[in-house]
Amino acid sequence: MPGHTISGSSIAGVLLAGLAVSTAFAAAESNGPDFAPDPGTGWISYGPEFIPIPGRPHPVVADPVHPFVPNAVEILSGQPNAKVSENSTFPVSDVTNPILQPWVRDQLSKLNAQVLSGNPFYSKHSSCWPMGVPAFLLYPVVPVYFIQSPREVVMIWRGDHMVRRVYMNAPHPAHVTPSWYGDSVGHYEGDTLVVDTIGLTTRTFVDEFRTPHTEQLHVTERFRMIEGGKTLEVNLHVEDPGAFTTPWDAKQRYRRVSAGQIEEAACAENNANYFHENYEAIPEAERPDF
Numbered sequence: 175m176p177g178h179t180i181s182g183s184s185i186a187g188v189l190l191a192g193l194a195v196s197t198a199f200a201a202a203e204s205n206g207p208d209f210a211p212d213p214g215t216g217w218i219s220y221g222p223e224f225i226p227i228p229g230r231p232h233p234v235v236a237d238p239v240h241p242f243v244p245n246a247v248e249i250l251s252g253q254p255n256a257k258v259s260e261n262s263t264f265p266v267s268d269v270t271n272p273i274l275q276p277w278v279r280d281q282l283s284k285l286n287a288q289v290l291s292g293n294p295f296y297s298k299h300s301s302c303w304p305m306g307v308p309a310f311l312l313y314p315v316v317p318v319y320f321i322q323s324p325r326e327v328v329m330i331w332r333g334d335h336m337v338r339r340v341y342m343n344a345p346h347p348a349h350v351t352p353s354w355y356g357d358s359v360g361h362y363e364g365d366t367l368v369v370d371t372i373g374l375t376t377r378t379f380v381d382e383f384r385t386p387h388t389e390q391l392h393v394t395e396r397f398r399m400i401e402g403g404k405t406l407e408v409n410l411h412v413e414d415p416g417a418f419t420t421p422w423d424a425k426q427r428y429r430r431v432s433a434g435q436i437e438e439a440a441c442a443e444n445n446a447n448y449f450h451e452n453y454e455a456i457p458e459a460e461r462p463d464f
Contacts, residue, residue, distance in 0.1 A: 216317025306378025388416030
């Protein structure tokens with residue numbers, strides 16, 4: 175109509191409201207958990223490292239001599255008036271972890287030497303690259319939103335609208351072409367969403383330390399709300415005999431936030447290297463995909 179416009183944020187709000195209703199119906203129909211009871215519910219990760227589980231083979235963690243302090247550690251804590259850390263550090267991994275195959279240990283050792291020589295690397299997502307799985311669980315600072323339907327669960331990290339799709343009650347295809355987030359299938363077990371992922375491209379890493387993997391990587395995640403729905407806990411099981419000497423387990427946790435509707439965020443359009451840091455080039459499509 176003349177003199178009237180509809181903003182993108184208004185359209186997004188209407189769409190999310192509808193999706194929240196469908197999510198609630200889907201959760202009720204499946205008797206599974208409802209991770210998004212309203213369009214403003216999001217989940218912010220506790221930090222950029224997986225949480226080891228005592229007594230089990232554990233993920234790569236920071237070298238105890240060189241603790242990893244991300245520049246958003248205070249923000250991730252959820253404390254009021256949190257600010258960016260002034261004592262942040264770059265990741266240096268503990269290469270004594272016995273889960274590492276020799277070639278993986280060698281690659282991490284080279285990265286450690288690079289960081290300690292004063293030539294640090296930045297996270298892949300700082301240059302707008304997809305993190306992959308299980309590293310999707312480490313996206314920081316801004317929320318992950320869930321959309322649940324009987325056939326599909328969608329996870330969206332708001333920082334760059336990174337999207338994972340989990341196809342419910344379906345098998346993996348006979349042949350999977352490796353991709354950024356692989357092929358994920360899922361089902362509910364009571365109050366838990368169980369997600370099984372294969373087919374991950376080796377262009378991704380397992381974590382923020384840039385632990386590499388092979389195309390044999392197989393990840394199982396179990397999403398469950400605890401503490402009265404205030405916390406989302408993800409139990410993680412990782413297998414990759416090409417990169418690790420044994421399967422290993424870890425956790426990630428998210429705190430629940432009322433973050434409002436998803437805001438538009440375009441990483442590549444707002445990402446300039448003003449200080450000539452050692453960032454990777456922002457990904458560009460060589461040809462249109464439509």
